[in-house]
Amino acid sequence: MANPDRTLKRVSRPVLSTRFAAVGQTYGAALALLALIIYNIGFTPFFLNPATVNSNLTQVAPIVIVAVGMTLVIATGGIDLSVGALMAVAGALAPLIFLSTLLPANYPFIGIGLALLIPMLVAGAFGLFNGSLVAYFKIQPIIATLVLFIAGRGIAQVVTNGALQNFTNPGFRYIGIGRPFGIPFQVILMVGIVAGVAWAMRTTTFGRYVLAVGGNEAAARLAGVPVTRIKLAVYGLSGLLAGLAGLIVIAINASSDANSVGLDMELDAIASVAVGGTPLTGGRATVIGTLIGALIIQLIRYTLLAHGIPDAAARIVKAAIILAAVYIQRQRRA
Amino acid sequence: MATVSTEPSARRFTFNRARAASLIQRQGVLIALIALIAFGALRYDNFFSVYNIASVLRYYSMFGLIALGMTFVIMTGGIDLSVGAVVALGSVIAALLTPYGVLPAIVVPVLVGMVIGWANGWIIARLGLLPFIVTLAMLLAARGLALLLANNTSVGITLDPGFVWFGQGDLLGVPVPALVMGVAYVAGVILLRYSRFGRHVLAVGGNEEAGRLMGLPVDRIKLGVYTLSGALAALAGVILAAQFNTGQPTEGLGWELSAIASVVVGGTLLTGGMGSVGATLVGVLLLGLIFNILNFENGHGFISLSSYWQSVIRGTFLLVVVLLQNRLAQRRRS
Numbered sequence: 001m002a003n004p005d006r007t008l009k010r011v012s013r014p015v016l017s018t019r020f021a022a023v024g025q026t027y028g029a030a031l032a033l034l035a036l037i038i039y040n041i042g043f044t045p046f047f048l049n050p051a052t053v054n055s056n057l058t059q060v061a062p063i064v065i066v067a068v069g070m071t072l073v074i075a076t077g078g079i080d081l082s083v084g085a086l087m088a089v090a091g092a093l094a095p096l097i098f099l100s101t102l103l104p105a106n107y108p109f110i111g112i113g114l115a116l117l118i119p120m121l122v123a124g125a126f127g128l129f130n131g132s133l134v135a136y137f138k139i140q141p142i143i144a145t146l147v148l149f150i151a152g153r154g155i156a157q158v159v160t161n162g163a164l165q166n167f168t169n170p171g172f173r174y175i176g177i178g179r180p181f182g183i184p185f186q187v188i189l190m191v192g193i194v195a196g197v198a199w200a201m202r203t204t205t206f207g208r209y210v211l212a213v214g215g216n217e218a219a220a221r222l223a224g225v226p227v228t229r230i231k232l233a234v235y236g237l238s239g240l241l242a243g244l245a246g247l248i249v250i251a252i253n254a255s256s257d258a259n260s261v262g263l264d265m266e267l268d269a270i271a272s273v274a275v276g277g278t279p280l281t282g283g284r285a286t287v288i289g290t291l292i293g294a295l296i297i298q299l300i301r302y303t304l305l306a307h308g309i310p311d312a313a314a315r316i317v318k319a320a321i322i323l324a325a326v327y328i329q330r331q332r333r334a
Numbered sequence: 335m336a337t338v339s340t341e342p343s344a345r346r347f348t349f350n351r352a353r354a355a356s357l358i359q360r361q362g363v364l365i366a367l368i369a370l371i372a373f374g375a376l377r378y379d380n381f382f383s384v385y386n387i388a389s390v391l392r393y394y395s396m397f398g399l400i401a402l403g404m405t406f407v408i409m410t411g412g413i414d415l416s417v418g419a420v421v422a423l424g425s426v427i428a429a430l431l432t433p434y435g436v437l438p439a440i441v442v443p444v445l446v447g448m449v450i451g452w453a454n455g456w457i458i459a460r461l462g463l464l465p466f467i468v469t470l471a472m473l474l475a476a477r478g479l480a481l482l483l484a485n486n487t488s489v490g491i492t493l494d495p496g497f498v499w500f501g502q503g504d505l506l507g508v509p510v511p512a513l514v515m516g517v518a519y520v521a522g523v524i525l526l527r528y529s530r531f532g533r534h535v536l537a538v539g540g541n542e543e544a545g546r547l548m549g550l551p552v553d554r555i556k557l558g559v560y561t562l563s564g565a566l567a568a569l570a571g572v573i574l575a576a577q578f579n580t581g582q583p584t585e586g587l588g589w590e591l592s593a594i595a596s597v598v599v600g601g602t603l604l605t606g607g608m609g610s611v612g613a614t615l616v617g618v619l620l621l622g623l624i625f626n627i628l629n630f631e632n633g634h635g636f637i638s639l640s641s642y643w644q645s646v647i648r649g650t651f652l653l654v655v656v657l658l659q660n661r662l663a664q665r666r667r668s
Binding site: 081142151152271323327 | 413457461463464466467468470471472473474475477478479480481482486588591594595598604605642643644645646648649650652653656657660
C-alpha cells in the first residue's frame with residue numbers, strides 16, 4: 001500500500017485483488033448452485049421438466065424479491081425483521097380493496113390497480129417508519145424492526161379479524177399465476193427487480209451511498225452522504241418489496257391468511273443474503289449473490305424433499321449450509 | 335467555571351443529573367409495573383386472587399427463564415435467536431423421556447440445551463462468526479431437530495405425577511415454575527454482582543478488545559453465556575411440557591424476540607457492557623401483566639379487544655419504551 005500509484009488507483013476503482021476476491025466470492029456461491037443443478041439433473045427424475053422448473057422458480061420468487069430489499073438494508077449495516085409481517089399486512093389489505101363494494105363495479109381494473117398499489121404503498125410506509133426509527137431516533141435496527149415484527153402481523157389480523165379471505169379475481173391473480181410466454185409472471189418480476197437493483201447498486205450514486213453508509217457511517221456523513229435519507233430509502237424499499245411479495249403469495253394461493261402469509265420470511269431472506277455473500281456487517285453487497293443464495297436454499301430444500309428426506313431434516317441441512325457459507329466467506333476476507 | 339470554587343459543584347450537578355436520569359431509566363419500568371398492578375387491583379375484583387397471580391407467574395416463568403439467559407448474552411454484546419426453538423426441542427425431549435422417570439425428563443433436555451448453547455458459543459468465539467447469524471442457523475437446526483424427534487406433531491407425556499408437579503404443582507402455595515424462576519434469578523443476580531464471571535461478562539461486553547488485552551478469558555466467557563442461555567431455554571421447554579402435558583415442536587415461535595423485548599424494556603442496552611438481571615425480571619412481568627390486564631378488560635365488557643390486538647399493543651409498548659429510553663440516554667449523554 002506504500003506505492004502511491006496503487007493508492008490512487010484504489011480511489012478510482014477497486015484494486016484488482018479486491019475485485020478478484022469479490023468475483024471469487026460470487027463464484028463460490030455460483031459454483032455451489034451449479035453443483036446442485038448438475039446433481040439434480042443426474043439424480044432427480046423430472047428435474048428439467050418445465051413444470052418442476054416453474055414450480056421451483058415460483059416458490060423462490062417471493063423470497064428473492066424480499067431478499068433484494070434485505071440486501072440493501074444489510075448493506076447499510078442494518079437488518080429488517082419486519083418483512084414477513086409486512087407481507088401479511090399487504091396480503092390482508094389487497095382482498096379488502098378489490099372485494100370492496102365501494103368501487104365502481106363496471107371498471108374492475110380500477111379496483112385491481114388500487115389493490116396492487118395501495119397495499120404496496122402501505123407496506124412501503126411501514127418500511128419508512130422502520131427507517132425513521134433507525135435514522136432519526138438512532139434505535140438499533142434489530143429493535144426498531146422488532147416493533148413491527150410483533151405489531152405488524154397483529155395489524156393484519158385485526159384488519160381481517162383473523163379470518164381467511166378467499167377470492168377468485170383473475171385480474172389480480174395474474175401476478176401470481178400469469179404465464180406470459182410460458183414464464184410465470186412473478187419470475188419475470190423477480191428477474192426485473194434483481195437486474196434493476198443490481199444495476200443501481202453498481203452504477204448509480206444511490207448504490208455508492210448505500211455501501212458508504214454501511215462501510216463507515218461517520219465517514220460517509222462527513223463526506224456529505226445523505227445518511228438519513230439513504231437509510232429511509234433502503235427500509236422503505238424493503239417494505240415496498242415485502243408488500244409486493246405478500247401480494248404475489250396471496251395471488252398464488254387465491255386466499256389471504258394473515259396468520260400465515262410471510263411467516264418466517266425474514267429468516268429465509270436473511271439466510272439468502274448471507275449465503276449469497278453479502279456480509280451482515282454492511283459496506284458490501286451483491287444482489288446477484290442474493291439471488292444465487294436464495295436459489296441454493298430453494299434447491300437444497302427441493303433436492304432433499306425429492307429424495308424423500310423430511311422437511312424437518314432439511315431445516316438442519318439448511319442451517320449447516322448457512323453456517324458453512326458464512327464461514328467460508330469470512331475465511332476469504334481474512 | 336471561571337473560579338475554582340464553582341467547579342466541583344458544577345461537576346456534582348451534572349453527576350446528579352446523570353444519576354437521576356439513570357434512576358428514572360431503571361426505576362421507570364418498576365414504577366410502571368407498580369402502577370399497572372395498582373390499576374389492576376383497583377379495577378378488577380379477582381386481579382389479586384391467588385389463582386390469577388399464580389397463573390400469570392406459572393406461564394411467564396418460562397419467558398423469565400429465557401430472558402435471564404438472554405440478558406447475560408446481550409451483556410456480552412451478543413444475541414441468542416435460538417432460544418425459542420430450544421424451548422420447543424426441550425419440551426419434545428422431555429416428553430419423550432417421561433416414560434423413563436422424572437430425573438431424565440428434566441436433566442437430559444437441559445443437557446441438550448447446554449450442548450446447543452455451547453455449540454453457539456464455540457462457533458461465535460472460535461470461528462468468529464456473528465452471533466446473529468450463528469444463532470439464526472441454530473434456530474433452524476433446533477426447530478428441525480424438534481420436529482424430527484416429534485414426527486411433526488405434539489408428543490403426549492406419560493402422566494408421571496412428579497413430572498406434572500414440576501409444571502403444574504405448588505410448593506408452599508407458590509407455583510413450582512415460579513419458584514424455579516425465582517431461584518434462577520437470585521442465582522443470576524449473585525452471578526452477575528458477586529462473581530468473577532459476572533464482572534468478566536460486563537467487561538467483555540463493554541470492550542472486548544480491552545478485555546482480551548487485559549487477559550480475560552473472552553472465549554470461555556462467551557461459551558459460558560451461550561451455554562447458560564441454552565440450558566435455561568431448555569429448562570423452560572421442560573416446564574412447557576410439564577405444564578401442558580405435551581412436548582410441542584411448533585411452540586416457542588418468536589419467543590426469542592419476546593425475550594429480547596423484555597430485556598430491552600428492562601433497560602439493558604443491546605450494545606452490551608451494562609445491564610441488570612432484576613430489571614429484566616421487571617420487564618418480563620410488565621409485558622406479562624399487559625396481557626393479563628387486557629384479558630380482564632375484555633372480561634369487564636366495556637371494550638372487546640380480540641387477541642390479535644395484543645400483539646399490536648405489545649409492539650406499541652415496545653416502541654414507547656425504546657423511544658423513552660433513547661430520550662433518557664441522549665439526555666444523559668449531553
